[in-house]
Amino acid sequence: MNVSIILLILRFRNGSLIQLAENNSVSPNDKQYLFEVLVCSSRSYLWDRMQIWEDVFLDAISQERDIIGLDQGAAEMMERYNSLSNSDRKRLELDEDRLLAVMLYNLIAFMVMMRVSKDEIRRKVRRMLGRCHIGLSMSQQVNELIDNVSNLNGNDIDLRPAPSRILQKQSFTVHLGTDNTGDMLFMEVLDDCIILRSVLGEVFDRCWFEKLINMTFCPKTKVICLWRKTDGETQLNKFYIKRCRDLYFSIKEAMEKAVSRMKGSLPEQELGGEFPIKNVKTGEGGLLQVCVEGICLTFENNKEFIDLQKIRKCTTQKGDIFVLEEFDPNTKQILIRKYKSSMADRICYAVLCVFSYLAAGNDQQQY
Secondary structure, three states: OEEEEEEEEEEEEOOOOEEEEEEOOOOOHOOOOOHHOOOOOOOOOHHHHHHHHHHHHHHHHHHHHHOOOOOOOOOHHHHHHHHHOOOHHHHHHHHHHHHHHHHHHHOOOOOOHHOOOOEEEEEHHHHHHHHHHHOHHHHHHHHHHOOOOOOOOOOOOOOOOOOOOOOOOOEEEEEEEEOOOOOOOOEEEEEEEEEEEEEOOOEEEEEEOOOEEEEEEEOOOOOEEEEEEOOOOEEEEEEEOOOOOHHHHHHHHHHHHHHHHHOOOOOOOOOOOOEEEEEEEOOOEEEEOOOOOEEEEEEEOEEEEEEEEHHHEEEOOOEEEEEEEEEEEOEEEEEEEEOOOOOOOHHHHHHHHHHHHHHHHHHHOOO
């Protein structure tokens, strides 16, 4: 016969102990949780070994960092960290502290489920808390749970979602190159970067938004082009994707949010520059100057200025040849200029920076 029973349950939620009244129309013996099977009369002494729990914590942290993309390119991430402002550094530090605190919080919940000694829980967790160097704001949540752990049993502690579960991202399937014969990858658009993953889930590449110089797409060919700065050089990456328009606006929206969050705290980059060149056609040496208005070409016998509005495209060939495509309004033709320079990549980067700078200025005027 079913009996209506009102149970008073203690749970740890949002940093405090609360009482919940549960009206059960069935006998409490009819409900059994999965963890209770592991801690019945045949409970293993394995759960009492503290080193096991430390290994579980470290493995969980490693897995979370891998999913989020924090375990690849440590040198690159440190370089980026040093280039950020103090406020953005603090934000990254809080994100790291939050990840450690959440995983340690859930570890305590699992240890309570497995009926580990409360004294051992306090001793081990406090030691791990000190080794993690978690900040005060995040460590306070763990300390509050430790202070109340003696009153908690079973699954009385509400688990917190792992950072990878609440990460805001959009995923797209892309192919390297200009058609679908290239290697298939998954492109994830995050808050501050783009992550490329292989079909096995491994991080293939990553591009921070502050390194992204320019971005274009062609609905006809379904190709999106990303220009970014890598080791002082301009690198062009092409991806084939049927939803190229959706990917373009997804990246654009994420970049706009990143800029508004940073509030202009990115270090200012000097626009333009002067570069030595050699005309491939005539062999004449000269100087190429990039400015906001356009490109000035200075040779021994002549000087020429190319308005920025006439420039249709700029690329590099063989690493040391700068190719400039200029539109002639009189003949309605495209004039291709080629100049040899050891700084060809820097010239291309300088021109793309000017275009990006002017495009950003036009967007601000619209708002």
